[in-house]
Amino acid sequence: MTRPRPGRLSPPDVLRLAAYGLRARPLRVVLSALGIAIGITAMVAVVGTSTSSRAQLNRLLDSLGTNLLTAGPGLTLSGEQATLPDQSVAMVGRIGSVESVTAVGQLPKAKVYRTNKIPAPQSGGIGTYAVHTDLLNTVGATVASGTWLNDATARYPAVVLGARTAERLGIDTVNGDVQIWLGDRWFTVIGILDPVPLAPELDLGALIGWQAGQRYLGFDGDITKLYIRTDPDAVEAVHGLLARTVNPAQPNEVDVSRPSDALAARAAANTTFTGLLLGLGAVALLVGGIGVANTMVISVLERGFEIGLRRSLGATRGHIRIQFLAESLLMSVLGGGTGILLGSGVTAVYATLQGWPTVVPSWVIAGGITASLIIGGVAGLYPAMRAARLAPTEALAAA
Amino acid sequence: MTSSTDTIVTLRGVYREYPGGVTALRDVDLDIDRGELVAIVGPSGSGKSTMLNVMGTLDRPSAGQVFIDGFNVAELSDRELSALRATRIGFVFQHFHLAPGVSALDNVADGLLYTGVGLRERRQRAEAALRRVGLGHRLTHRPHQLSGGEKQRTAIARAVVRDPVLLLADEPTGALDSHSGEDVMRVLLDLHQSGTTIVVITHERVVASHLPRQVAMFDGRVVGDQAVVMAG
DSSP, rough: OOOOOOOOHHHHHHHHHHHHHHHSSSHHHHHHHHHHHHHHHHHHHHHHHHHHHHHHHHHHHHHHSSOOOEEEEEEESSOOOOOTTTTTTHHHHTTTTEEEEEEEEOOOOEEOOOOOSSSTTTTOOEEEEEEEETTTHHHHHOEEEEEEEOGGGTTTTTTEEEEEHHHHHOOOOSSSSEEEEEESEEEEEEHHHHHOOTOGGGEEEEEEEEEHHHHHOOOOOOOOOOOOEEEEEHHHHHHHHHHHHHHHGGGEEEEEOOOOHHHHHHHTTTTHHHHHHHEEEEEEHHHHHHHHHHHHHHHHHHTHHHHHHHHHOOOOOOHHHHHHHHHHHHHHHHHHHHHHHHHHHHHHHHHHHHOOOOOOOOOHHHHHHHHHHHHHHHEEEEEEEEEEEEEHHHHHHTT | OOOTEEEEEEEEEEEETTTTTEEEEEEEEEETTTOEEOOOOOTTTTTHHHHHHTTTSSSOOOOEEEEEEETEGGGGGGHHHHHHHHHHHHEEEEOOOOTTTTTTHHHHGGGGGTTTTEEEEEEEHHHHHHTTTTTTTOOOOOGGSOOOOHHHHHHHHHHHHTTOOOEEESTTTSSHHHHHHHHHHHHHHHHHHOOOOOEESSSSSSHTTTTSEEEEEEEEEEEEEEEEEOOO
């Protein structure tokens, strides 16, 4: 006579058993799964928002270009502020890969006031820069209101304000009548710029024509900064040549930088904070896992008779074990799935409010599911073993 | 390892002792043949339930031999005993123990869950089993929509859906009023007539008196075993 062989539960049967067990106690399942959901929500939202912000930065850099370089005077060997030679613009312009170059000279003595009634110390930290008309295209700035300097206005007391300057002075529209007190004379505001991400120093600046500076404010023509737009493929090469080209005599007195690097570095600094929040999410997840384990232990204690009944229907220990394990996994995955949806929702809302693209990387979704599976498995293992170990007669007596 | 194929249950010198010195079965010898309907009767604490657990292979004896449908229980592993129950033994409990919120049909179909039969066939056979106990009109009803008698008949359908060679009923009428109890006994008698071997455990002598063979137990021993000649 052949020995009896137990039947196998098909995966759909296991799933049905697990779903049945959860359906019988919905509130408890929801509360237990909530812990997992909160943990996964936190982690997905943290990774999602930081990825979205990075995507926004990449989009920004794509539109701004990473091919802007600046060169400014550094310090001389004796520690004094150096200047750039007058001919540096022409020399940089002769480098093959340079698309455009423009010089800016700061006028440290020309302070900016809304009117001539404002006390002198309240200059608001606004810098006055003498600029050429090709500055706008080279740094990729755009005009928010009014117009940019042209060859005519660059010779007269006309000024274009940076975005923060306009805000500080309380000027939001340009109609040709607005004047500001700049370097002890009136300048007419002809335009306001949008913020310039690659040249943030211009945001808190008042920009006047090169000739106007020389004619009205005694500007000596000293160059304090060069903005250089290069061929995108030759940025590094130009970077290397720049100091020697700008000041062949003292290349060590030239500071060359790439403003897009500063933006990227600022974004990278945020990852420390992201790590901390991820840690908090992991703690929430751990607590959620303990909640699931607790629920499963109680469930096994309460369902002794069901276990006994199933053993009497022919369930093996393995069948009982897989049933409770599947229940724990399902509960945990329900929580994890909810967490992924919530976390993606939080990311979408936050990114939309910030005007960023919404990006939830697929590895986060896969990671969330995997984490909840692992938690469900670990949390369910002991209760499931305990349920399986229960002798049928003991289980039936538990009724 | 086998006994006669016409004997479904054979107990030889069976003892069952529990830790703490309680002896629930003492030197029990019993044979139940295929197609019999047997009542095991006795007061509470007489060892009836232990007897049912041992016959149902839910429990192993401390000493003695148990053969179920030719299998020596001592030679089978826990897995094999589970499989034996899945295919050959049906249980009916006093308090029905149907899954709440699950239709009568699916409750009965669960009786085949551990036999390796697919869902569709499980449901087909469950429907047939429910018709057999007179509940063809209650397939989609949930347990809370059924009367006590109907619940117990559903539980019986769950036990017989896999055509067990042995049906063990533990106080099947204990939780029912007399009218529903009679319904349930009639279903068991019908099953007996169609050839199922049935063992009913009861402490009610009235219930036992309707059955063709009565095994009386007291203090863990079989103290009487009589066959009654039934009218008709």
